[in-house]
Amino acid sequence: MTLFANAIETIQIGVEDLLRNDERRVLSAVRNVHAGVLLLCKEKLRRLSPDDEILLAQRFEPQPNDKGEVSIEAVGRNTVGVDDIKKRFKAFDVPLDWKRFDGMADIRHHMEHSYFKGGRERARQAVADALLVIRQLLVEALQENPLTTLGPDCWTALLENADLFEAELQACRVTLEGVDWDTEAAARALPDFVCPSCRSSLVRQRDPNNRSQQNVALTCTACGENSELGPVLGLAFEETFGAESHIAVKDGGEPPISACPECGEETFIIAEGRCAACDFALPEDATCAICGNGLSAEEYYEHEGLCSYHAHVASKDD
Numbered sequence: 001m002t003l004f005a006n007a008i009e010t011i012q013i014g015v016e017d018l019l020r021n022d023e024r025r026v027l028s029a030v031r032n033v034h035a036g037v038l039l040l041c042k043e044k045l046r047r048l049s050p051d052d053e054i055l056l057a058q059r060f061e062p063q064p065n066d067k068g069e070v071s072i073e074a075v076g077r078n079t080v081g082v083d084d085i086k087k088r089f090k091a092f093d094v095p096l097d098w099k100r101f102d103g104m105a106d107i108r109h110h111m112e113h114s115y116f117k118g119g120r121e122r123a124r125q126a127v128a129d130a131l132l133v134i135r136q137l138l139v140e141a142l143q144e145n146p147l148t149t150l151g152p153d154c155w156t157a158l159l160e161n162a163d164l165f166e167a168e169l170q171a172c173r174v175t176l177e178g179v180d181w182d183t184e185a186a187a188r189a190l191p192d193f194v195c196p197s198c199r200s201s202l203v204r205q206r207d208p209n210n211r212s213q214q215n216v217a218l219t220c221t222a223c224g225e226n227s228e229l230g231p232v233l234g235l236a237f238e239e240t241f242g243a244e245s246h247i248a249v250k251d252g253g254e255p256p257i258s259a260c261p262e263c264g265e266e267t268f269i270i271a272e273g274r275c276a277a278c279d280f281a282l283p284e285d286a287t288c289a290i291c292g293n294g295l296s297a298e299e300y301y302e303h304e305g306l307c308s309y310h311a312h313v314a315s316k317d318d
């Protein structure tokens with residue numbers, strides 16, 4: 001069987017697993033669809049290789065050949081892994097929605113390594129993520145027709161699954177729309193809300209009519225666990241502000257979010273001077289009583305109005 005046929009068949013088997021009304025097949029659905037997507041990525045690398053499938057090898061090295069020239073030869077038997085697939089797609093200018101790709105992989109990982117209820121909803125989200133990646137790989141990267149290559153049954157099931165998931169997601173999001181968020185950051189992070197227990201995006205407000213942030217109580221449609229707003233915001237901020245934080249730290253600057261000294265979540269917003277999850281706020285005139293430098297939330301909370309340096313000096317004088 002060719003690599004491409006194998007990829008298509010693996011996806012088809014995964015979709016059949018999902019369509020079976022059998023909870024035991026749910027993990028197998030996610031595994032197969034994920035494996036099929038990886039195989040499609042490899043098919044792209046195979047087609048990009050000159051004539052020797054060299055880009056499928058994990059390692060390759062220059063070697064002298066019998067014509068006295070240099071050729072690039074695969075080393076070892078291992079095939080390319082996810083990190084190298086990402087690097088090679090980038091090097092060869094093949095765009096792919098890696099956020100969706102990683103989302104699907106995270107769900108697989110989480111399903112394999114934790115016990116939780118509601119597997120079908122999680123599988124639905126993974127396969128909905130997969131649909132967009134599969135479409136991009138087939139249509140843009142491989143120039144294949146998804147309907148004819150996957151067959152109408154499989155392709156329709158993928159589209160219907162994505163619609164079902166999207167409808168459920170919208171129903172959950174609607175319950176959060178009326179909330180008056182105390183911070184802009186919380187409102188901005190809304191699309192990244194996930195359940196702290198199972199990481200599903202199907203998080204809803206228990207009382208859909210509640211408007212006050214203080215009274216927000218959340219529950220997960222996928223696993224049924226209730227959760228506080230704090231941990232949900234903490235996880236959402238990692239997504240929403242993760243890239244900004246990474247760049248800020250790399251450039252030696254200050255990340256936009258820090259740990260809140262009051263509630264301990266990573267939800268203190270530097271620009272807004274307050275925590276998104278609890279009512280802790282840093283007064284605008286929070287300065288060190290000795291040197292007059294501005295104080296961080298941590299310093300203000302821990303050192304009774306002194307900067308870290310002067311708090312350290314004061315503790316030595318005692």
Ligand SMILES: [Zn+2]
Nearest residue numbers: 195198220223
């Ligand atoms: Zn959950």
Ligand SMILES: [Zn+2]
Nearest residue numbers: 260263275278
């Ligand atoms: Zn807080």
Ligand SMILES: [Zn+2]
Nearest residue numbers: 288291307310
């Ligand atoms: Zn000071």
